[in-house]
Structure formats: C-alpha cells, structure tokens
Amino acid sequence: MNGKNLIPLIALSALLAGPVHAEKGHERHLLPETTDYALILPANLPHVLKVAQVQAGRLGLDEAQKTLIRELMAEAPMKVFARLKQAEVLEKAIAQDVLGGGLSAAELQSRLDSLASAKREATEAQIATIGRIRASLSEVQFKQLLKLASSAGSH
Numbered sequence: 828m829n830g831k832n833l834i835p836l837i838a839l840s841a842l843l844a845g846p847v848h849a850e851k852g853h854e855r856h857l858l859p860e861t862t863d864y865a866l867i868l869p870a871n872l873p874h875v876l877k878v879a880q881v882q883a884g885r886l887g888l889d890e891a892q893k894t895l896i897r898e899l900m901a902e903a904p905m906k907v908f909a910r911l912k913q914a915e916v917l918e919k920a921i922a923q924d925v926l927g928g929g930l931s932a933a934e935l936q937s938r939l940d941s942l943a944s945a946k947r948e949a950t951e952a953q954i955a956t957i958g959r960i961r962a963s964l965s966e967v968q969f970k971q972l973l974k975l976a977s978s979a980g981s982h
Contacts, residue, residue: 866946910949
C-alpha cells in the first residue's frame with residue numbers, strides 16, 4: 828500500500844476514535860440529592876443549622892443559643908426540604924415532558940415558574956434560618972460555624 832492510500836485511512840480512523848475519547852472524559856453524572864435542587868447550592872450557601880446543633884459545645888453556645896437551635900431544628904428543615912422535594916418532583920416531571928415532546932411553550936413557562944418559585948421559597952427559608960442563627964451568635968461564633976460547615980460539607 829502506498830502513502831497516498833494510507834492518508835484517507837488514517838484520517839478515517841482518527842475521526843472514528845474521537846467520540847470514544849470524548850466519552851471517557853464525560854462520565855455519567857451521579858444522581859442528585861434533594862439539596863442539589865436548591866436555587867443556591869450548599870457549597871455556596873451552606874446548611875449551617877445541623878452543624879450548629881452538632882458543634883454547639885465547640886462553638887461555645889449558651890443555653891439561649893442552644894434553645895434557638897433546637898427550635899429551628901424543629902421547623903426549618905421541613906420548610907426548606909419540603910420545597911426542595913417539590914422542586915425535585917417538578918424538575919423531573921418537566922424534563923420527562925420536554926423529552927417526550929408533551930409540553931406547549933405556555934405550559935412549559937408556567938411549570939418553569941412553579942419550579943423557580945419552589946426553589947426560591949426554599950432558599951428564602953434557608954436565608955431566614957441563617958439570619959436567625961447569625962443574630963443569636965457572636966461574630967466569632969458565626970465565623971467559626973461557617974468554617975465548620977464548609978469543612979463538614981454542610982449537606
């Protein structure tokens with residue numbers, strides 16, 4: 828076989844090899860956790876409440892601060908996670924309907940608004956919880972809490 832005949836063969840094998848190499852770098856995504864449906868991801872806006880409860884001694888929380896944390900633990904997670912769960916269900920349903928071709932533009936817009944609203948409500952509840960915690964802690968305690976939450980992964 829001469830060199831002229833080899834060039835198209837080499838080009839063809841390079842083209843065919845491209846998708847194989849591209850797929851190796853693009854692994855299948857892990858299934859998301861409910862917290863992954865947040866408007867602002869936990870990596871950027873950590874869930875500090877559980878960390879405050881677990882690390883109360885390390886943070887030097889007094890009884891009033893511990894009582895607030897207990898009260899927040901009784902109400903805040905349900906507010907946040909109920910809305911995140913709603914967002915998860917909405918997102919999956921939207922994706923399934925879009926992929927199945929079953930949504931008009933008007934229906935899609937309305938459902939996307941509902942999804943955004945659920946995520947926003949969860950985020951607002953989380954921000955309110957963080958605000959209440961921050962107001963009850965000293966600046967030093969709050970900074971230490973953020974440090975502990977980031978090292979704990981805060982999920």
